[in-house]
Amino acid sequence: MTRTAPSRRRGRGAQPEGPRATFRQLLPFLFEHKKVLVVVAVLSIVGAAASLAQPLLVGQLIARVQQGQTLGALVWLLIGFVIAASVISGYQHYLLQRTGTAVVYSSRRKLIARILHLPISEFDARRTGDLVSRVGTDTTLLYAVLTQGLADAVGGAILFVGALIAMLIIDPLLLLLIVVVIGVSVVVVVLLSGRIRSASAAQQEKVGELASGVERGISSIRTVRASGATERETAAVEDLAGEAYGLGVRIAKISSMVVPVAGVALQLSLLVVLGVGGFRVASGALTIASLVTFIMFLFMLVMPLGQAFGAITSVNQALGALGRIQEVLDLPTETQDDEPDAVAAAAPVVGAPAIEFRDVRFRYPDAVIAAREAAAKEAQFLLADAHLERASDGIPIDRDVLKGVSFAVPRGARVALVGPSGAGKSTILSLIERFYDPTGGSIRLAGHDVRTYPREQLRAQFGYVEQDAPTLAGTLGENLRLAAPDASDADCERVLRSVNLGDVLERSPLGLDAPVGEDGVMLSGGERQRLAIARALLTEAPILLLDESTSSLDGVNEQRMREAIDAAAADRTLLVIAHRLSTVVDSDLIVVLQNGVVVGQGTHAELIESTPLYRDLARHQLLV
Structure with missing residues (x-):
């Protein structure tokens, strides 16, 4: 029986709808280019004046023809005004197009800078595709504000007021x-414009969900294919595309009611002018020249009005997208969370451990938990790093990850964290790196609370290899130099060979410039893992944090890796997470965790005697 595609609505359950932006929030984007906009405004005034002069000249020409007078220079003057208005309009269009592109560029720079500095909790609570959509699709809509909105609004307003005054003089x-x-x-x-803004905001939200769905399918394409889920994933993404289409049609329907209003206004106005104006000409209250001039001004009055109506549609769509952009720009960055008095680290406290946990407690923020639960339900499996266990009714029964963890990592020592999945081991490394801060207790580095360090300086103390460490699209050299941008080619080649990646280096004549493919697809799983370790070893960080760093390696490469780590850790502190106890039995200290609690500490021999959980783990791995 074919299963229906899961709804993606639940995937955003943890994310509230973004606030609607106001025109005032759009002004800072425009004021960055105020000099150009001033030039555009001046050109609009000059162009409007050239356009407004044309009906007056036409009236003069008609009057002279009626009186049998020569036209003289009036014809050339009229042609000059027509050409001037056209040239000004073309240059104004170029300036606005260029400025519109600059506004998009500026907003993208701000968004990218903000997104890449957001706290890790925001990435855990949000979907990657949605953030990407805000940088791409949403920012593009700001372009319409200048190219379709502002130009029409400014120039049209001048024409409207000028035509209104001239028509008042001709015939009130x-x-x-x-x-x-x-x-x-x-x-x-005005009544329809509010509906356009809300519909546009809803459409952009749905486009963000669509981008998330596509990103999910592409990033997991091998798993999707191997699971026979291609059709289900396709159907799910198509459903999102259909919903976005439906909202687009809704906007089109509302817009279709706005645009004809100008046409109807023009037609009715023209009929009124022809009917009443013709009667007034016949009665002698108005001359034919004045009527023709009035009709020309009528077109100048209604035409910018139609443009203004179109501008309202464009601006309201842009404001709907700006609400999503502003939502991200208003989020605090990770560095804003640093302690106000965070300064360069003081000298290490004499005799203090390299790292010390004192009664540390931690639970993920509610938004992260909700997002992970929604993702787990959507994919019908629990994420391993969510640290959630479910009862039969699907309700989380334990959300606390760490429950009073205390241990110390002596300087220059090798310490291992072991325990079953979900015990909180990876969370400990995340807290050390300050991806999150503990909800209770304290973590100390060289005797000082880690919260007293600026994050950038703190992380410079660590060489960190996360579980399933990603390989960045690019080259071998770019991946290695991510944490050590000034490393020489010789250093890069040395560290690659130390982790048994010399054959990868020699596989291509490009050497360090050889591409690794998207997500390192041109490397095996073991090679990607060794590359991540090589990246950490290349740094001069005094502390190495390794999370399951040898889990994907065969026996030969694991031995080579252990030798490389041994050599690198000779004068460094090492904190390593491992499921295979054979890789950590010679550690100076082994800390055993279960359900967020330390249940044992000691050497391998001591834990065999004192800690039943460790003894069971060792027995299952044939180490006892």
Whole structure:
């Protein structure tokens, strides 16, 4: 029986709908280019003046023809104004196009800088594709504010006011009738504009979900294919695309009611002018030249009005996207969470351990837990790093990850963390790196609370290899130099050979410049793991944090890796997580964790005697 595709709505259950932006929030993006906008405004005034002069000249020409006078230089003057208005309009269009592109570029730079500095908890609570969508799709809509909105609004407003004044001078009665018709159309547009903004915001949210769905499918394509889930994943993403399409159609329907309003206003106004104006010409209250001039001004009045209606649609769509952009820009960065008095580290406390945990307690923020639960339900499996156990009814029964953990890592020692999955081992390394801060207790580095260090300086003390460490798209050299940008080629080649990656280095004539492919697809799993370890070894960090660093290696490479780590750790402190006890039996200290609690500490021989859990683990791995 074919299963239906899971709904992706639940995947965003932890994320509230983004706030709606106001035009005031758009102004800072525009004011960055105020000099250009001032030039555009001046050109708009000059161009509007050139356009407004044309009906007056046409009226003069008609009057001269009626009186049998020569046209003289009026024809050339009219042609000059037409050409001037066209040239100004073209240059103005170029400036606005360039400025619109600059606004998109500026907003993307701000978003990228903010996203890459967000706390880790934000990445755990949000979907990657949605963040990418905000950088790409949402920022693009800001372009329309300048190219379709601002140009039409500024130039159109000048034309509108100028035409209004001229028509008032020519015939106030006709103008009064026109104002009634136009007033009704303005009320209609104002009522519809709010619906456009809310529909646009909803569409951008759905586009973000769509990007997340596509990113999920592509990043897990091998698993999806191997699981026979291609059709289900395709159907799920197509459902999201269909929902985004539906919202787009809704916007189109509302917009389709806005655009014709200008056309209807023009047609009704023209009929009124022809009917009433023709009667007034016949009665002698208005000349033919004045009527023609009035009609030309009427077009100048209604045409910018139609442009303004279109601008309202564009601006409201942009404001819907800006709400999602502003939501991210308003998030605090990770460094903003540093202690106000965080300064360069003081001298290490004499005799203090390299790392010390004092009654550390931790639970993930509710938003992260909710996001992980939603993702687990959607994929129908629990994420290993969520540290959640479920009862039969699917309700989490234990959300506390660490429950009063205390241990010390002596300087220059090799310490191992062992225990079953979900015990909190990886969380301990995350807390040391300050990806999160403990909810209770303290973590100390060289005798000082880690929260007194600026994060950048703190992390410089560690060479960190995370579980399933990613390989970045790029080259071997770029991956190695991620944490040591100034490392020489000789140092890079030395560290690669130390982890038995010399054959990878020699596989291509490009050497360190050889590409590794997206997510390191051109390397095996073991090679990716060794590359991550080589990256950590290349740094001069005094402390190495290794999370399951040899789990994907065969016996030969594991032995080579242990030798490389032994050599690198000779004058460093080493904290390692391992499931295979054979890799850590010679550690100076082994800390055993279970359900977020330390249940034993000591050497391998001591734990065999004192800790039943460790003894069982050793027995299952044939070490007893």
